[in-house]
Amino acid sequence: MKKNKSQLTGFENLRRPAEKRLLERDVDLSNMPLEDINELIHELEVHQIESEMQNEELRQAQLDLEAARDKYTDLYHFAPVGYFSISDKGLILDVNLRGATMLGMERGKLAGRSFSQYRFDIAANKVERGS
Numbered sequence: 001m002k003k004n005k006s007q008l009t010g011f012e013n014l015r016r017p018a019e020k021r022l023l024e025r026d027v028d029l030s031n032m033p034l035e036d037i038n039e040l041i042h043e044l045e046v047h048q049i050e051s052e053m054q055n056e057e058l059r060q061a062q063l064d065l066e067a068a069r070d071k072y073t074d075l076y077h078f079a080p081v082g083y084f085s086i087s088d089k090g091l092i093l094d095v096n097l098r099g100a101t102m103l104g105m106e107r108g109k110l111a112g113r114s115f116s117q118y119r120f121d122i123a124a125n126k127v128e129r130g131s
Contacts, residue, residue: 086115102127 029037076083082099084092092110100107103118104127119128 084115090114090116 032040077096079096079098082102083096084099085094087093092113092115095103095107095110097107100110102120103110117129
């Protein structure tokens, strides 16, 4: 399997410190019996497979998280009601598309504005800018 450039960089970032730690252990395999070397190779192969399985689980968890985020984003931004995230100081942090439409402004221009400057008349279905 070919690795892209970012995967190689990540691999190299892990490999160098791992090789340094290995050198610090000063393990001499030259006098180790062949049976022990074969057992060691088997353990390394099992560990490699376990690592590959864990990586696949992490990739799947990341995909699931991205799908949940996208679903939340769609539900939030395209909801038929206005949603506003307000700071403890009463400033608009975020607003969905319906909320921005209600205020008659672009979403990007609402961030940092005081929420209290708007008056909502639910019965008349309108928003007025306060003084």
